[in-house]
Amino acid sequence: MAKTPSTFLNMVLALFLCSFISAVALGGVYILTKDKIALAKTVGKVSAFENVLPDFNNDPFAEKYIVSTEKGNLVFYPGKKDGKLVGIAVDTFSMRGYGGKVSVLAGFLPDGSIYNALVTDHKETPGLGSKMAASQSDFPLQFKGKDPKTFQLKVKKDGGDVDAITSATVSSRAYCEALATAYEAVKKVLK
Amino acid sequence: MNQRANFLKGFLRENPILVLVLGTCPTLAVTTSAVSGIGMGLATTFVLICSNAAIAMIKDLIPDKVRIPCYIVVIAAFVTIVDLLMAAYTPALHATLGIFIPLIVVNCIILGRAESYAAKNAVLPSIIDGTGMGLGFTLALLVMGVVRELLGSGSFFGHKFITGDGMLMFVLAPGAFICLGFLIALVNGINRKLAGR
Numbered sequence: 001m002a003k004t005p006s007t008f009l010n011m012v013l014a015l016f017l018c019s020f021i022s023a024v025a026l027g028g029v030y031i032l033t034k035d036k037i038a039l040a041k042t043v044g045k046v047s048a049f050e051n052v053l054p055d056f057n058n059d060p061f062a063e064k065y066i067v068s069t070e071k072g073n074l075v076f077y078p079g080k081k082d083g084k085l086v087g088i089a090v091d092t093f094s095m096r097g098y099g100g101k102v103s104v105l106a107g108f109l110p111d112g113s114i115y116n117a118l119v120t121d122h123k124e125t126p127g128l129g130s131k132m133a134a135s136q137s138d139f140p141l142q143f144k145g146k147d148p149k150t151f152q153l154k155v156k157k158d159g160g161d162v163d164a165i166t167s168a169t170v171s172s173r174a175y176c177e178a179l180a181t182a183y184e185a186v187k188k189v190l191k
Numbered sequence: 192m193n194q195r196a197n198f199l200k201g202f203l204r205e206n207p208i209l210v211l212v213l214g215t216c217p218t219l220a221v222t223t224s225a226v227s228g229i230g231m232g233l234a235t236t237f238v239l240i241c242s243n244a245a246i247a248m249i250k251d252l253i254p255d256k257v258r259i260p261c262y263i264v265v266i267a268a269f270v271t272i273v274d275l276l277m278a279a280y281t282p283a284l285h286a287t288l289g290i291f292i293p294l295i296v297v298n299c300i301i302l303g304r305a306e307s308y309a310a311k312n313a314v315l316p317s318i319i320d321g322t323g324m325g326l327g328f329t330l331a332l333l334v335m336g337v338v339r340e341l342l343g344s345g346s347f348f349g350h351k352f353i354t355g356d357g358m359l360m361f362v363l364a365p366g367a368f369i370c371l372g373f374l375i376a377l378v379n380g381i382n383r384k385l386a387g388r
Binding site (some may be wrong): 003004005007010014015018019021022025029030033036037041044123125167 | 249256257275276278282289359
């Protein structure tokens with residue numbers, strides 16, 4: 001078959017057809033995978049709630065509300081057991097990570113202490129800052145059960161009580177800042 | 192060239208990373224562990240096979256002057272398909288590789304093979320070329336990933352066998368460059384031996 005000559009009409013047609021067919025194919029794949037992707041995201045979120053909240057039997061998603069702080073808006077997911085508040089999961093963040101935004105889901109008990117927290121999204125250096133993610137190191141464990149009233153949410157270098165990750169002080173600071181932001185907001189709500 | 196040689200050239204003689212030195216950006220960035228190396232390699236292989244096949248099919252219909260934009264659209268479509276599929280079926284791996292999946296679009300290997308092979312050959316040889324090149328790429332990424340994971344975090348496919356940290360440098364960018372340099376030297380040595388025989 002001879003090569004199609006590069007006339008104006010041919011070029012427009014070729015580009016149009018390429019884009020059109022690609023768009024149709026993409027639309028098809030998007031529709032096929034849409035539910036799966038949404039499901040994978042929800043599964044991630046639900047198991048995250050189970051990690052940062054004590055035993056609950058409501059749907060924290062359905063009861064979420066937004067609390068505004070000076071750092072930005074935080075989403076609160078209250079965990080309730082038989083109608084009684086057992087904890088609040090706060091979708092908090094810090095913009096001061098080594099690679100930008102660090103998102104943390106922090107669970108607080110009604111008395112204001114930290115139940116557990118885990119990183120949901122970050123762009124920190126793999127192998128260094130990324131160790132703040134659960135199961136990568138002992139760093140996140142030190143916050144379990146601590147009350148920020150007596151446990152200063154700052155790395156030791158800054159005069160706080162937190163052991164920073166070796167050679168990832170900036171990431172550790174961001175993690176602490178995210179928790180501190182959440183704590184300030186939780187204090188207001190629980191009062 | 193027979194098809195066996197066409198398939199095998201991607202592994203050593205024309206390995207996209209270690210001999211042609213194409214697509215080094217994802218190579219350096221994602222090979223912090225063996226698993227992400229394989230994931231990246233296979234995703235790229237899939238895109239490479241599909242785009243080579245599609246471009247070999249439409250090469251005569253595309254006017255020369257707009258061939259690059261057309262190829263890019265085709266490649267971008269396949270990359271987005273891979274991105275969606277991985278988000279749906281392997282969410283954990285998708286999260287680890289992150290931005291580097293969409294960036295397969297600008298991986299030089301893919302446009303390079305489209306332009307230098309698929310645009311001049313029939314569909315079947317193009318698919319074989321894509322498979323060989325893709326698997327060669329995967330193999331290089333796997334070796335890089337295994338070496339960096341061993342030295343950097345003291346683990347093999349996620350199984351840790353030392354306590355504490357390994358040589359952190361190998362997890363970071365300098366370790367990637369050093370590792371790639373030694374691998375290129377090794378493969379060049381092997382190729383020279385094979386050629387001399």
